[in-house]
Amino acid sequence: MIEQTWRWYGPNDRITLADIKQTGATGIVTALHHVSNGEVWTVEEIQKRKAEVETAGFVWSVVESVPVHEDIKKQSGKWKDYIANYQQSIKNLGQCGIETICYNFMPVLDWSRTNLESSFDDGSLALIYEQKVFAAFDIHILKRPGAVNDYTEKILKEAEVYYKALDDEGKEVLTNTVIKGLPGAEESYTLEQFQAVLNEYKDINDERLRKHLQEFLAAIIPVAEEAGVRMAIHPDDPPWGLLGLPRVVSTLEDAKAVINTINSVSNGVTLCTGSWGAGHFNDLSVMAKELAPRINFAHLRNVKRDNDYNFNEDYLFDGDVDIYEVLKAIVEEEEARKKQGRKDYSIPVRPDHGNQMLGDVGQDNNPGYSLYGRMKGLAEIRGLELGIRRSL
Structure with missing residues (x-):
């Protein structure tokens, strides 16, 4: 067994x-x-x-x-x-x-999701990943250099629309969700620190x-x-x-x-x-x-x-x-x-x-x-x- x-x-x-x-x-x-x-x-x-x-x-x-x-x-x-x-x-x-x-x-990241509490029809909650949402974080919140080159035109447009609809709380929730994948770090990382860690892999x-x-x-x-x-x-x-x-x-x-x-x-x-x-x-x-x-x-x-x-x-x-x-x-x-x-x-x-x-x-x-x-x-x-x- x-x-x-x-x-x-x-x-x-x-x-x-x-x-x-x-x-x-x-x-x-x-x-x-x-x-x-x-x-x-x-x-x-x-x-x-x-x-x-x-x-x-x-x-x-x-x-x-x-x-x-x-x-x-x-x-x-x-x-x-x-x-x-x-x-x-x-x-x-x-x-x-x-x-x-x-x-x-x-x-850097052990895993990545864009929503940790997505609603199911039966009332339960699950983890999901949406490319447009991740792109919104990557391009418009983190502002990673060269990020726009990693997504299709379709996703770039959808990400911009999604980002513009976010209020400050929504931006914070999305940031914390992505950073949850940092082993042991979670919300203790600032965006600047996060980008600095990414930079160490640029070559x-x-x-x-x-x-x-x-x-x-x-x-x-x-x-x-x-x-x-x-x-x-x-x-x-x-x-x-x-x-x-x-x-x-x-x-x-x-x-x-x-x-x-x-x-x-x-x-x-x-x-x-x-x-x-x-x-x-x-x-x-x-x-x-x-x-x-x-x-x-x-x-x-x-x-x-x-x-x-x-x-x-x-x-x-x-x-x-x-x-x-x-x-x-x-x-x-x-x-x-x-x-x-x-x-x-x-x-x-x-x-x-x-x-x-x-x-x-x-x-x-x-x-x-x-x-x-x-x-x-x-x-x-x-x-x-x-x-x-x-x-x-």
């Missing part, structure tokens, strides 16, 4: 481990959010968090994430020291029996960032192999360029380039159907089958999308991703691993993002990570898996 997991943001998460126990999840996906980016995760701190998780009746299944310091992505500053720290964190996690690490290589294109990623993998994957740890890179969210920043994990070909860099089960991917699925050019049914041997972790959610780079997050069975085919590929891969005699055949899967609904509406939720929407998603994943296994 797949390992049914749940993302928990630690002791400060409004959703407690006791709450999560009632969802049916058996594994926890969490991180040491209090440790500064780039610092070593010590055995002592890892064991403290592990004890919290295990005392509540769970296993700590996946680390999400050990953040990759921006200096590593840029190969600037103390990047070599940060790689050494990352290697040590991998060793320490392996020593503590935590064997899967999700990470990303997205510059780094996709090709150069890919080279930096390959060199990072060369440094960490042998360490992960020795520690018995499986790395799982997360795709770009969304899977296209934003704000002039490079992207290197947006397509199937990108993912293959990552896993072909070093041929090892420790060098795998996080199959995130929502992030890759936001791109109309990605077929998740195909991606799941082709990447199956290197799927070390999976996030399941659905999206409705169009060809103009707009998408909204949706219920598990209602979007444009064929979740049945995706989960079937995961189940079949697990069966293949069993036949190979692998002890690590069970793939951890979590419900990724859920609509704010019922008692979650109006609560202090991490964007996408409310209780009831994800509980609904986990129940649907569980039922679908049972049906697939009975049909094999």
